[in-house]
Amino acid sequence: MAVARALLVALAFACALVCGLALGQAAAAAATLDQAIAHFTADDFDETLAGVNELAASGSPRAAMIITALQDGKLMFSAEKKAVYIQDDLGNLADAATGRKVAGAPPDDLDNVRINNRLRGSIAAALGQLTLLSRDPQKRYAAAQAVFKSRAASALPALEAALAKETDGRIKRALEEARAAIVLNQSGTSDADKLAAIKVVAGRGDQDALALLADIPAHESPAVARAASAAISGIKTRLSIWDAVQNAWYGISLGSVLLLAAIGLAITFGVMGVINMAHGEMVMLGAYVTFVVQEAVRRYDPALFDYSLAAAIPLAFLFAGAVGILIERTIIRFLYGRPLETLLATWGLSLILQQAVRTGFGPTNKEVGNPSFMSGAFDLGGMVITYNRLWIICFALAVFVALIALLRWSRFGLEMRAVTQNRAMAASMGIRTSRIDALTFGLGSGIAGMAGVALSQIDNVSPNLGQGYIIDSFMVVVFGGVGNLWGTFVGSFLLDIANKFLEPYAGAVLGKIAILVLIILFIQKRPRGLFALRGRAVEA
Amino acid sequence: MSHTPTLKNLQLNRRRLLASATGLAAGLMAPRLAMAADTIKVGILHSLSGTMAISETTLKDVMLMLIAEQNQQGGLLGKKLEPVVVDPASNWPLFAEKARELISQDHVAAVFGCWTSVSRKSVLPVFKELDNILFYPVQYEGEESQRNVFYTGAAPNQQAIPAVDYLASADGGSVKRWVLEGTDYVYPRTTNKILEAYLKNELKVAPEDILINYTPFGFSDWQTEVSRIKAFGSAGKKTAVVSTINGDANVPFYKELGNQGVKATDIPVVAFSVGEEELAGLDTKPLVGHLAAWNYFESIKTPANLAFIKQWHEFIGNPKRTTNDPMEAHYIGFHMWVKAVEKVGTTDADKVIAALPGTQTPNLTGGIATMLPNHHITKPVYIGEIRPDGQFDVVWKTKRLVPGQAWSPYLPGSKDLVADWVKLNCGNYNTVTKTCGGS
Numbered sequence: 001m002a003v004a005r006a007l008l009v010a011l012a013f014a015c016a017l018v019c020g021l022a023l024g025q026a027a028a029a030a031a032t033l034d035q036a037i038a039h040f041t042a043d044d045f046d047e048t049l050a051g052v053n054e055l056a057a058s059g060s061p062r063a064a065m066i067i068t069a070l071q072d073g074k075l076m077f078s079a080e081k082k083a084v085y086i087q088d089d090l091g092n093l094a095d096a097a098t099g100r101k102v103a104g105a106p107p108d109d110l111d112n113v114r115i116n117n118r119l120r121g122s123i124a125a126a127l128g129q130l131t132l133l134s135r136d137p138q139k140r141y142a143a144a145q146a147v148f149k150s151r152a153a154s155a156l157p158a159l160e161a162a163l164a165k166e167t168d169g170r171i172k173r174a175l176e177e178a179r180a181a182i183v184l185n186q187s188g189t190s191d192a193d194k195l196a197a198i199k200v201v202a203g204r205g206d207q208d209a210l211a212l213l214a215d216i217p218a219h220e221s222p223a224v225a226r227a228a229s230a231a232i233s234g235i236k237t238r239l240s241i242w243d244a245v246q247n248a249w250y251g252i253s254l255g256s257v258l259l260l261a262a263i264g265l266a267i268t269f270g271v272m273g274v275i276n277m278a279h280g281e282m283v284m285l286g287a288y289v290t291f292v293v294q295e296a297v298r299r300y301d302p303a304l305f306d307y308s309l310a311a312a313i314p315l316a317f318l319f320a321g322a323v324g325i326l327i328e329r330t331i332i333r334f335l336y337g338r339p340l341e342t343l344l345a346t347w348g349l350s351l352i353l354q355q356a357v358r359t360g361f362g363p364t365n366k367e368v369g370n371p372s373f374m375s376g377a378f379d380l381g382g383m384v385i386t387y388n389r390l391w392i393i394c395f396a397l398a399v400f401v402a403l404i405a406l407l408r409w410s411r412f413g414l415e416m417r418a419v420t421q422n423r424a425m426a427a428s429m430g431i432r433t434s435r436i437d438a439l440t441f442g443l444g445s446g447i448a449g450m451a452g453v454a455l456s457q458i459d460n461v462s463p464n465l466g467q468g469y470i471i472d473s474f475m476v477v478v479f480g481g482v483g484n485l486w487g488t489f490v491g492s493f494l495l496d497i498a499n500k501f502l503e504p505y506a507g508a509v510l511g512k513i514a515i516l517v518l519i520i521l522f523i524q525k526r527p528r529g530l531f532a533l534r535g536r537a538v539e540a
Numbered sequence: 541m542s543h544t545p546t547l548k549n550l551q552l553n554r555r556r557l558l559a560s561a562t563g564l565a566a567g568l569m570a571p572r573l574a575m576a577a578d579t580i581k582v583g584i585l586h587s588l589s590g591t592m593a594i595s596e597t598t599l600k601d602v603m604l605m606l607i608a609e610q611n612q613q614g615g616l617l618g619k620k621l622e623p624v625v626v627d628p629a630s631n632w633p634l635f636a637e638k639a640r641e642l643i644s645q646d647h648v649a650a651v652f653g654c655w656t657s658v659s660r661k662s663v664l665p666v667f668k669e670l671d672n673i674l675f676y677p678v679q680y681e682g683e684e685s686q687r688n689v690f691y692t693g694a695a696p697n698q699q700a701i702p703a704v705d706y707l708a709s710a711d712g713g714s715v716k717r718w719v720l721e722g723t724d725y726v727y728p729r730t731t732n733k734i735l736e737a738y739l740k741n742e743l744k745v746a747p748e749d750i751l752i753n754y755t756p757f758g759f760s761d762w763q764t765e766v767s768r769i770k771a772f773g774s775a776g777k778k779t780a781v782v783s784t785i786n787g788d789a790n791v792p793f794y795k796e797l798g799n800q801g802v803k804a805t806d807i808p809v810v811a812f813s814v815g816e817e818e819l820a821g822l823d824t825k826p827l828v829g830h831l832a833a834w835n836y837f838e839s840i841k842t843p844a845n846l847a848f849i850k851q852w853h854e855f856i857g858n859p860k861r862t863t864n865d866p867m868e869a870h871y872i873g874f875h876m877w878v879k880a881v882e883k884v885g886t887t888d889a890d891k892v893i894a895a896l897p898g899t900q901t902p903n904l905t906g907g908i909a910t911m912l913p914n915h916h917i918t919k920p921v922y923i924g925e926i927r928p929d930g931q932f933d934v935v936w937k938t939k940r941l942v943p944g945q946a947w948s949p950y951l952p953g954s955k956d957l958v959a960d961w962v963k964l965n966c967g968n969y970n971t972v973t974k975t976c977g978g979s
Contacts, residue, residue, distance in 0.1 A: 045711065045935070073927070073928060114933050114935075116711065116829075116925060116933075116935040117712075117713055117804050117805055117808055117829050117831075117925065118710075118711060118712075118713060120804065120805045120829055121713075121805045124805065149806075207770060207771060207773075207774035208774065210774045210775075210776075211773070211774040211775065211776045212776070213776070214774075214775050214776030214777075215776030215777075239771075246767060247764070250761075250763040250764055250767075253763065254761045254763070257761070354589075355589050358589065358593060362597075363588075363593040363594045363597045364594055364598075364817060364820055365594065365788075365791060365818075365820065365822075367820065367822060367823065369823055370823065375799070376799065376801075377799055377800055377801060384767070384800050384801070386763075386796075386799040386800060387799075388799060389763070458760065458792055458795060459760045459791070459792050460760075460788045460791045460792070462594060462788060463593075464590075464591050464594075464758070464788060467591075467758075468758045468760060468788075500763075500764055503764045503765075504764060504768060507753060507754060507755075508753075508754070508755040508756060508759060508764075508765065509724050509754055509755065509756055512756065
């Protein structure tokens with residue numbers, strides 16, 4: 001069967017060749033296009049690969065479009081009709097070879113042409129070759145990168161042509177790097193060419209360059225091998241410096257997440273002295289508020305999706321804050337001064353809240369999308385900075401500054417500080433202490449709710465979300481010094497940067513243990529934490 | 541942890557209350573007893589609260605669906621089946637307690653349950669002591685075969701080994717360098733031990749080309765791990781990640797992969813614990829092309845599977861709910877149990893245990909699953925690539941069904957062991973010393 005098919009293909013190919021000779025180039029291109037497209041109806045990865053390669057070589061103006069459709073899963077085929085279509089976003093079909101719209105109902109056995117990873121690589125390489133001369137500079141740049149990765153010698157003529165025409169410096173460099181990659185990968189080029197190529201690739205200086213240089217065949221001349229290993233060690237030194245910077249950045253980013261989760265606790269536990277085991281569930285509620293807001297936006301106006309987080313932040317604050325006030329009024333206010341009972345009651349409450357959410361929303365994770373400005377990453381020197389982490393750091397800092405400002409300059413902040421420092425005196429000055437207690441607890445919970453909005457961008461939105469943060473949050477508050485917001489701030493960054501520097505060497509599990517041991521030792525030495533509060537608040 | 545004793549006390553009180561009520565009003569209780577004799581009880585031991593509820597609740601639902609269907613078709617041995625659902629709350633000691641309650645108080649004929657290996661290990665002594673049957677539906681690390689347990693999930697040779705073989709093949713990208721990334725507990729550790737031995741001895745991978753890394757349960761900050769994988773992958777050899785990351789940690793892991801731009805064409809990740817259900821909480825577009833190895837995928841178009849999916853959607857009342865591999869395992873296990881009970885005409889545990897090996901039932905992907913003497917089953921192995929819609933495209937499958945191996949031939953401690961409950965009546969027979977009782 002397979003033999004017969006191969007024979008047929010070969011025969012048809014030969015026929016096409018003969019026809020091409022007879023009828024001129026245009027007809028030949030059309031014939032090879034049809035030939036190439038015919039491969040896609042076989043529903044076989046090898047056949048599809050042959051189709052991609054023939055398309056790339058056909059020189060047809062439609063080739064890039066068809067291959068792009070294949071990459072996007074929009075290339076459909078019907079085995080029965082032996083036809084291949086391109087589907088547009090609305091589901092309409094157009095004939096792949098001619099671009100003509102298909103009228104009437106689609107064939108019954110319509111299915112998309114499946115691709116696997118090996119094919120994805122070949123598709124990227126083929127598209128790279130075809131779009132090197134594209135008018136869009138972004139596309140040209142992406143094409144150069146694709147050729148750099150594929151190192152396919154067949155792209156060399158197109159690459160030379162593109163290099164001759166290119167004016168944009170960045171793209172020109174990418175094209176040169178791509179040419180160097182091909183030269184290095186090819187046998188039969190002169191040593192001088194290879195040495196020049198190594199120099200170009202070494203200038204790139206990233207992990208892809210490292211991979212390329214490490215892959216140079218062993219049988220090269222000593223000069224080339226020496227140059228390559230020198231370039232490799234140069235890149236490695238550079239990358240190791242960037243590694244340290246990157247670890248510090250990861251620490252800051254992890255620290256900002258912890259700061260967000262812990263800062264609400266720093267108020268309820270640190271300032272009020274309430275051991276609130278349900279704090280993590282406030283974070284979880286905030287994440288679910290984000291989910292609900294996003295669902296509503298998706299349903300009513302998907303165009304506003306990017307703004308859904310902006311709406312979710314105040315809503316999460318208000319909702320979690322309201323739940324916090326409710327908890328304070330109904331449970332915690334009866335337990336002031338009884339830390340053990342508070343601990344047990346709030347622990348039970350956390351279980352109740354988790355199960356309530358599980359019953360209401362179901363046990364599975366909820367999908368909370370990243371808005372477009374929070375997706376992806378950019379390169380800064382030798383490291384990758386992801387947008388979502390960058391935004392979360394900014395958000396954490398903004399929340400912290402706003403909170404400090406609130407406590408320092410607002411009347412509520414003044415009253416809150418007065419009540420926590422000396423309750424009896426504050427009451428005798430006419431401050432309604434029980435109202436301040438409720439509002440303070442609400443503030444701490446509300447901030448936890450805002451933390452939930454941020455966490456929904458990087459973690460699971462599930463009923464267990466809060467549990468992962470509660471222990472770490474207590475740790476940071478105790479380490480930083482109970483009752484001191486700056487202690488929480490410094491503590492969370494210090495601990496997490498240390499954690500991130502330990503992690504590459506000790507692994508995630510041991511690194512965490514090491515941090516815990518360090519904290520235990522530290523607390524032995526300084527029982528009141530980094531920034532111990534002095535004065536009357538201490539004896540309370 | 542503090543809630544366990546509270547629960548126990550409550551139960552004790554309830555039990556005492558029940559006992560006194562029975563004594564006082566035996567007449568009142570009579571109808572209930574009579575009714576109980578007319579049904580066959582089936583225990584369902586899956587966590588409905590706590591961390592594992594995310595995975596196990598679905599399995600409880602699928603069992604209820606299967607039992608309801610069986611009842612519609614006339615029940616079993618002329619009696620109706622009655623599901624008894626308990627909630628072990630993701631608390632491993634509570635699993636043992638609830639199993640004991642199901643068997644000695646509710647007198648169930650068989651139990652379908654457990655997800656994590658640690659929960660299975662915790663109930664083993666109970667099933668042995670009270671002589672009942674457990675159907676365990678999840679892929680696991682192997683190295684076990686118990687008389688009272690039937691393993692309908694995959695053993696390592698039905699998931700991990702074929703996945704590695706695929707990646708090492710030309711179609712999978714001829715991978716030469718391996719990252720074994722797992723959550724720090726028994727299943728990933730044992731599986732990775734087997735894989736490491738297999739990679740070194742069978743595929744001749746050099747030790748410096750294997751990186752093994754573990755992270756805690758629920759780990760959420762993957763920045764360092766992912767950049768380490770990227771650095772490991774830049775040594776000029778094709779690199780792949782074999783992920784035994786379990787549970788909640790997967791979502792942030794894949795998000796970080798997507799954000800740091802690790803594409804499947806550069807460094808593919810093949811996962812053993814990520815299925816349709818886990819992907820439901822995720823934007824899958826950056827993950828297209830990453831792989832999973834299972835014995836079942838929702839996207840496999842067979843008449844049996846399409847009917848199963850339709851039935852599931854109708855039962856659960858939500859056309860968006862996915863089906864997954866452990867659900868198929870329960871489907872197979874339940875039908876095997878029904879066949880075995882029908883064959884011996886009783887639900888007596890000893891007789892059913894003896895009848896189960898050799899029992900055959902169709903699976904959902906067009907094959908016939910057979911229960912083997914080592915209490916594992918035959919399964920096809922599929923490798924699927926993640927699609928933009930969160931489903932999987934099958935890119936490779938084994939030519940025939942693979943019989944499950946209880947003991948891995950690649951580990952020095954277990955390569956001489958075989959399990960055979962039919963001829964040898966032993967779960968760990970040593971073929972060298974010719975004795976039953978391990979290495």
